Amino acid sequence: MLSLRYLPNVATLELDAKKCNGCKMCLFVCPHEVFAYEHKRAVIADKDACMECSACAVNCEPGAITVQKGVGCAEAVINSMINGGDPTCDCGEDNNSCCC
Numbered sequence: 001m002l003s004l005r006y007l008p009n010v011a012t013l014e015l016d017a018k019k020c021n022g023c024k025m026c027l028f029v030c031p032h033e034v035f036a037y038e039h040k041r042a043v044i045a046d047k048d049a050c051m052e053c054s055a056c057a058v059n060c061e062p063g064a065i066t067v068q069k070g071v072g073c074a075e076a077v078i079n080s081m082i083n084g085g086d087p088t089c090d091c092g093e094d095n096n097s098c099c100c
């Protein structure tokens, strides 16, 4: 999983450090090791690795994390990994012009 990367500088992931209680749940659930732990709080260490699956935001009890789930081709890639077959988000007229 770590070899898969999203497009650079487009991930919608944001973390409000003031709301973080340091529970580390985001570090446990993120499949791409996007977060690190510094000074008893989570920090975004590798934003471009985020696939916008939203697992971190769903499991962040104080609501410190926001991310727009399934933007662009990320959801298609994840669904492909789960269900098999080629990823497609139906953004192109055919599979040859699709973004993913």
Ligand code: SF4
Binding pocket: 015, 019, 020, 021, 022, 023, 024, 025, 026, 027, 041, 042, 056, 059, 060, 061, 062, 063, 064, 065
């Ligand atoms: S899940 Fe939320 S509260 Fe817990 S460490 Fe991550 S950002 Fe902080």
Ligand code: SF4
Binding pocket: 013, 029, 030, 031, 032, 033, 034, 035, 049, 050, 051, 052, 053, 054, 055, 056, 057, 067
């Ligand atoms: S949205 Fe998914 S890939 Fe991105 S930081 Fe959260 S858990 Fe990791």
